[in-house]
Amino acid sequence: MASIAGKKSGLTWAVHISVAALVLLWLFPTVGLFVSSFRTADQISSSGWWAALFPAEQNEVYRTSDPDGTRVADGGQFTVTGNIFEGEPRDIRSWGVSSRDVSAYQPGETADMGDGESLTLQADGSYVWKGNDKQISGRGQRVFVTATVPPEFTLQNYATILFSGTGQDNMGKAFFNTLTVTIPATIIPIVIAAFAAYALAWMEFPGRALLIAAVVALLVVPLQLALIPLLRLHLAVGIGKGYMGVWLAHTAFGMPLAVYLLRNYMVGLPRDIIENAKVDGATDFQIFTRIILPLSFPALASFAIFQFLWTWNDLLVAKVFLIDATGSTTVMTNQIVELLGTRGGNWEILATAAFVSIAVPLFVFFAMQRYLVRGLLAGSVK
């Protein structure tokens, strides 16, 4: 028995470790983007984001203060003292006075620059620079230091992307455009689909089974097929490219899933309640609004999340039905793709823009995950 128990705990450890490894692997990409969005352009291009979490060694160039006015005479010798770091202290690892050898000396050592000129630098940046009249004059001595810099993060990128940026760098407008697309495109299909789902679940009429089969079939029709015919239609009836078109398109494209999910849920509601209500003289409309709708809340919430995520994250439908040549109605996904083209190397802009667009769905996801899971389980055709 003991050996079995021992084996089991070994396996349990293996399970814990593999799950932890998988979770880290899956989180790693998103965390990378998240961390990058808080770094300056220089930081991003000088080191990988994973280095940002730890104090980093950085090569920097400083100058001692200019001797004129600060030098102190002592016989034929002149001395300048001070600290090369103004304000933010660092921890010097090594330093040098020539760009050819930037780490020639350890902190506390004295660099001999010939003809009696010398510089002593401590780890905290304080220095003593000595030499004759000619040497200690003009500009301050250059000092190359390799210092450990504590992790530094900035909110500047977010300020740029959301408020102060110009042109493509500002996502404020696109954010509101996305919101304008998303909310009606989430709410309207729910209302329409709920009535249809009720009819398919609880009303008797010829052709019902056929209609349900048709909904299941339409569930998988790729929306690629709808692009050209519908764009032509929209242009022909005068809707053109704009919010109205994208709302209609999203409403219709979400319809099969909405009807399917809601019907499956409503059909499982207890028959007694509905029949009792009918006996009491309630009309179908009353049964629907007073009984079915409140009871179907979980299914409605599931679909609402799906539709919200799908419309918020959508690129194709917006490109085809919404965004016209002026680009004033651009949505965030489209703007990010454009940024990828024009500012491919500016990761501070890209990462922040992407994270702004990801943040809202992530919040919804974590807040309402329960309903999302339920919807997934009900929505995949069994």
Next chain:
Amino acid sequence: MLSDNPALLGLFTIVIGVGACLAYFFFSNVFIDKVLFPARGPNAGRNINRANMIRPWLFLFPALFALTLYLAYPVFETLRLSLTDRSQGGAFVGLANYRQMMNEAKFWEAVRNNMLWLIVVPAASTAFGLLVAQLTDRIRWGNFAKSLIFMPMAISFVGASVIFKLIYDTRAADQNQIGVLNAIWLKFDGGIGSVIFLQLLPTLLLLAFSVVVAYVAWTFVRGIVARGEDKSLWLLPLRLLVAVGGVWLIWISLNSALGVWITDVPYGEPQTWLTLPLWNNFFLMVVLIWIQTGFAMVILSAALRGIPEETVEAAIVDGANPFQIFFKIKVPQIMGTIVVVWTTITLTVLKVFDIVFAMTNGQWETQVLANYMYDKLFRANDWGVGSASAIIIMLLVTPILVWNVYNARKEMK
């Protein structure tokens, strides 16, 4: 004025849209109950019946209208467009568009890549999903782990593309790499570590893959000769198809396993991952696998929970080890769900557009059908060929469509 302020316009639309829907449903009901077929007078009984015959269609009308106009009609309209030529004023040209498409190298590249996507992404997502579902099944922080792996489902394809573009980023050799893949790549120098991780490990994985494929193919082929199997004639083509596909996959993986040892690997040079032909397809697929694994995990995890406890306990009593329990007891019982997950991801793969569009836009031999179609429709403005390629996507989806309808009908009976 209203159109100047999209937020206000949106609010207005919600109110009008929802209000109009509710008003439609309410007043149309009132209309047939009170005006058209009033439930009083000499014909009260007949009228109630008639009203009840019409009412379902009142409830269904807006949804049916949307479904018909926006999903059913376009299928036929696209089919018609694929047989016409826009530059000739929409004249009927027969199969000319299809012929033109078949003569394009870019189309065949898209087909080849789509096939790769169709094999790799559903298989990898389902496998990872199943692995995570099984591993997290019995541990205390399983739900927390699952919700983190599920998280990419909420991230847009475009957002995910940015995330992975950062991972695949390349800098010149004398600079610090900021893309993690290159940073790891530069750690390999052709020493023992490289042999283990870049040659031995992939070889073992490929061999294991071949064995799995051989096993699956054999379970299908066995039916032709073995007794007690369903020998229906219509299954024969399917069995043969799986056998041929299996042999092809094994051939490819064994070939690649050999290739791992004979290819000259450019150690120490940062790679521009998205421009390496063939490989770049896999780097794009990783994005979708990363997203879809959570989906597979959620569904398979629920299926695993639904397995009757007794079957597992009986296996334990009989002395089965954890691996036997998983492969011989659990997996067979959730086979139906695995197929569902597989087909659902297959549908997503067939429609994949955003990832390719955002990351490579089909350059460097990464074209896929959906992006090829977009190219034709909106860049080349060639509606004929664009529609033809859309029809190809539809044809690929059709078997799943039929299978889903068949299953849904079976379930309803």
